[in-house]
Amino acid sequence: MAPKNILLFSGKRKSGKDYLTDHLKNVLADKCEIIKISQPIKSHWAKEKNLNLNELLSDSTYKEQYRLDMIKWGEEMRNKDYGYFCRAACASAADKDIWIISDIRRKTDIQWFKETYGNLIRNIRIFADEETRKARGFNFQVGVDDAMSECDLDDFHDWDLIVNNGEGRHSLEAQLDSIMKLVNL
Numbered sequence: 001m002a003p004k005n006i007l008l009f010s011g012k013r014k015s016g017k018d019y020l021t022d023h024l025k026n027v028l029a030d031k032c033e034i035i036k037i038s039q040p041i042k043s044h045w046a047k048e049k050n051l052n053l054n055e056l057l058s059d060s061t062y063k064e065q066y067r068l069d070m071i072k073w074g075e076e077m078r079n080k081d082y083g084y085f086c087r088a089a090c091a092s093a094a095d096k097d098i099w100i101i102s103d104i105r106r107k108t109d110i111q112w113f114k115e116t117y118g119n120l121i122r123n124i125r126i127f128a129d130e131e132t133r134k135a136r137g138f139n140f141q142v143g144v145d146d147a148m149s150e151c152d153l154d155d156f157h158d159w160d161l162i163v164n165n166g167e168g169r170h171s172l173e174a175q176l177d178s179i180m181k182l183v184n185l
């Protein structure tokens with residue numbers, strides 16, 4: 001069964017996507033499920049290479065070792081079918097009222113959700129200034145931070161909500177309240 005709302009979260013590295021979506025999960029508890037569309041790429045790759053999925057998902061040397069190959073394979077699959085990973089992630093998602101997609105990166109990700117779920121979706125951009133992101137460990141990496149996966153949504157403007165999670169941000173409670181206003185429970 002389709003959920004009541006699907007919250008699509010995007011934001012630059014260290015803007016706080018995991019931080020805010022994890023706290024949102026505490027609020028919504030068993031009404032929600034966090035879904036990562038990068039997960040099907042990783043499980044496929046782990047199976048293919050006979051690797052331990054948990055290690056591949058964590059910041060271990062595996063991730064670095066296979067990052068480029070994984071990115072290349074992901075691009076090939078997406079070029080053939082832009083909804084491939086979105087569809088795979090949703091197919092294995094639990095039957096919950098709210099789905100929280102925490103790693104939206106491309107216009108075509110948003111396009112697929114829009115085409116598939118129409119007005120159930122809410123588009124949320126997490127924003128943090130570069131100083132704050134740097135203080136959280138962000139370091140510009142050529143080939144990563146100038147790549148399509150980081151930049152494709154820079155010129156997207158059709159957000160239902162932009163949450164400031166940098167300098168001058170509101171309290172966590174206020175940030176979560178603004179997100180909860182978008183939810184129909």
Ligand SMILES: Nc1ncnc2c1ncn2[C@@H]1O[C@H](COP(=O)(O)OP(=O)(O)OP(=O)(O)O)[C@@H](O)[C@H]1O
Binds near residue numbers: 011015016018
């Ligand atoms: N509002 C906040 N207050 C305190 N710490 C924060 C806040 N937002 C994020 N952080 C911290 O900053 C770090 C980076 O945040 P997080 O991992 O959520 O970013 P991200 O956008 O998911 O990054 P990436 O894309 O690199 O995975 C984490 O250690 C997180 O706990």
